[in-house]
Structure formats: C-alpha cells, structure tokens
Amino acid sequence: RGSFPSMLQNEVLLCFAFYSTILIVKMFVVAIITGQVRLRKKAFANPEDALRNGGLQFCRQDPAVERCRRAHRNDMENIFPFLFLGAIYSLLGPSPAVARIHFLIFCLGRIVHTVAYLLQLRAPTRSLAYSLAQLPCFSMALQILLATTPYW
Numbered sequence: 001r002g003s004f005p006s007m008l009q010n011e012v013l014l015c016f017a018f019y020s021t022i023l024i025v026k027m028f029v030v031a032i033i034t035g036q037v038r039l040r041k042k043a044f045a046n047p048e049d050a051l052r053n054g055g056l057q058f059c060r061q062d063p064a065v066e067r068c069r070r071a072h073r074n075d076m077e078n079i080f081p082f083l084f085l086g087a088i089y090s091l092l093g094p095s096p097a098v099a100r101i102h103f104l105i106f107c108l109g110r111i112v113h114t115v116a117y118l119l120q121l122r123a124p125t126r127s128l129a130y131s132l133a134q135l136p137c138f139s140m141a142l143q144i145l146l147a148t149t150p151y152w
Contacts, residue, residue, distance in 0.1 A: 004065060010090070012093075016089075020082075023109055026075070030075060031072060034068035042057065042058040044059050055086050071114055078130075078133065078134075078137075085144065086140060094133055102140060106136045108133075110133050112129035113129035113130050125140055
C-alpha cells in the first residue's frame with residue numbers, strides 16, 4: 001500500500017480530499033444538467049448529435065444551455081486552481097481546524113455560486129459567493145508563497 005496509510009494519518013489532507021471530491025461531484029452534476037438542458041431544448045453542439053435528435057436544425061445554441069456551460073466553465077476556472085492550492089497547502093502542516101474552514105468556505109461558496117448561476121438568482125448573490133470562495137484561495141496561496149520563499 002506504499003504511503004497510503006501515512007496519508008490516512010494526515011487529517012488536513014483527508015479533509016481536503018473530502019471537500020475536493022464534493023466539488024468534483026458537483027462539476028459532474030453540472031455537466032449532467034447541461035446535457036439534460038441540451039436534450040430538453042434540442043440545442044446540440046455537434047451535427048451528429050442534432051441528426052440523432054431530430055435534424056440539423058437542432059445544431060444550434062440556446063441561452064439556457066449556454067448558461068449551464070458558463071457555470072461549468074467558471075467551475076473549471078476556479079476549482080482546478082483550488083485543487084492545486086489545497087493540495088500544496090495541505091502538505092505545509094496547517095492547523096486542521098483552520099484548514100477545514102478554508103476548504104468549507106470554498107466549497108460552500110462554489111455550491112452557492114452554481115445554484116445562483118443555474119437558477120438565475122438576483123445579483124449580487126453569485127458575485128458574493130464567488131468573492132467568498134476566493135478568500136481561502138488567496139489565503140492558501142499567500143501561505144504557500146510565504147513557506148516557499150526561502151527556497152526561491
């Protein structure tokens with residue numbers, strides 16, 4: 001099993017794995033929603049999909065599909081950097097309680113952001129959720145930079 005048992009002893013890394021997995025599953029759900037909206041709206045990106053579902057006239061864009069795609073893209077632009085930052089941060093030996101707060105705030109912020117995006121909630125709900133989720137990322141990035149500056 002190699003170093004796997006030692007990973008199980010790293011409470012921060014396990015907490016990071018938990019919240020990261022929640023976020024990845026959330027991204028899968030958004031992808032599934034996008035596909036379902038495509039089917040419901042008959043708006044397909046590829047001619048072969050349109051032909052299979054009624055004809056080339058359905059190879060088109062739809063505002064609802066594009067909204068889902070933007071939500072998914074926004075996830076990729078924010079969750080992927082979190083995965084990198086959180087993994088490195090977890091290896092720095094932070095306080096488990098403080099790390100958990102970082103991961104929880106990011107996760108909740110991203111969930112609220114997605115809900116606000118998909119349900120078209122009133123502004124500034126989405127931008128507040130986005131901003132809230134950025135705080136732990138900036139904190140982790142700063143801590144990583146402070147810890148690694150001597151090695152530059």
